[in-house]
Amino acid sequence: MLVLALPLWAGARHTVLMDVLRTEELAVILHEEGQTFGATLDRDWLDGTGGSVWAQQVMRIYDPARLSEGIRRGLEQTLEGETLENVIEFFASDLGGRILTLENSARRALADEGVEQAARERYAELKDTGDARLEQINRMIVAGDLVQRNVTSALNSNVQFMRALVDGDLYAMSEEEILNDVLAERDTIEADTEGWLGAFLLLAYSPLTLEELTTYADFSETDAGRALNAGFFAGFNPLYEDISYALGQALVRHMGAQEL
Template sequence: MRHLLAACLILVTALPVWAGARHTVLMDVLKVRELSSILHEEGIKFGATLNRDWLDGQGGPAWSQQVTRIYDPERISEGIRAGLEPALEGELLEDAIAFFASDLGLRIISLENAARRAMSDPAIEEQARAQYAARQGTNDTRLVQINRMITEGDLVNRNVTSALNSNYQFLRALVDGDVYTMSDEEILEDVLSERDDIAADTSSWLGAFLTLAYSPLSNEELTLYADFATTPAGKALNAGLFAGFDPLYEDISYALGRAMALNLAAEEL
């Protein structure tokens, strides 16, 4: 009986290790570390914008170092993983790995990351937005599949909600840092006042990004990807990514707000 119990304990304790290994495979095929590096670079640029708009460009090395720490790539990777692990297990996890480990799946991830980097250039972003806008209202078969993915994944609403929550946390941090005096209700009202503008901008950006990213794919390949996105595994992956990104960027936004409050206070001394 003791030998049997020991064997069962080994099996039970091995399960999380196996599950963790498979989630590591998922992270690898999704190239999450590469994406985290891209998001880190975006964060550095956003930090420069905050420095210009809020600190009159006087943040200096101290502000740059704070922003670099806040957008730590390892922190971003772990935040994404924290959302994916509970969302994808068993068959859902294996189906997601199988798709993104395929030639098409690997190519799609590479295209998405390349497009994300490319759209950090304002000129390319503007051109991509214009191309997407020009296709709206047409029977373009590629646009149909892209809009299908946006709709099925509820990508606009999910991204808008994430942006609003992040903005709320940034303002809350400024209030906590004595930059502003506002109640929670006033912060929420201020944030929600921008909802329509954020929704319009998000819809345009998403369409532009997906149009640019998938432009090298054939119609058949794009349809196959759209089909996968509507499967249980595709939906679970989408939910898991947002489950990771949402709290991650709320924490990042709050940290940025507190860092900004400290810098503004230092300016007043």
């Protein structure tokens, strides 16, 4: 029975991790962001004619349970043993819990275009000033390779979206043409990603003291902190590639139905 007990124990500890990281709450936030993005697609691709049918399709694609499970799969790949326990210990602490609350609140706040614009402007003002708080945030960004990982994820998702449109005969493009078309936007995506990350992290961590922020930056540079970031991207990357392809498929079907 000892052989069977190990994976059961590991599974239980990953369930604890999911609870500590409040991934169900994060999944709901991502679901809400998905609805906003779906409305943008409706406006830009369907001239606002999607209606309730399109809205329901988007809701199913961004199902919170699907999002949560995708996050878990990624975390299970990179966190085990000591690194797993160190992540649980940190985010079960008072500081770790506050950080999660602040991140989730900031993410919801940035859904307001006015809030996002103000946060981006604040980041731009501080970017090259040597601000002590921003220095700690930059440590986190570097430790997690957050800019490049987010850019790569965005590019891969865009490729999948375009593939769905091509597979649905909406466009006639070769694989090389798809890749070139998407890569042409890399610099723009990278600049936007850097601005958004800086704005988000500055806003989220503004209530923390410099000492608390430094403690979090220290954690982000540990093996556990790096593994946590790697785990999130290991979950998000395939998840959002699948979502992007599904959105492209849904658009093709909706456009076909309109033509009929």
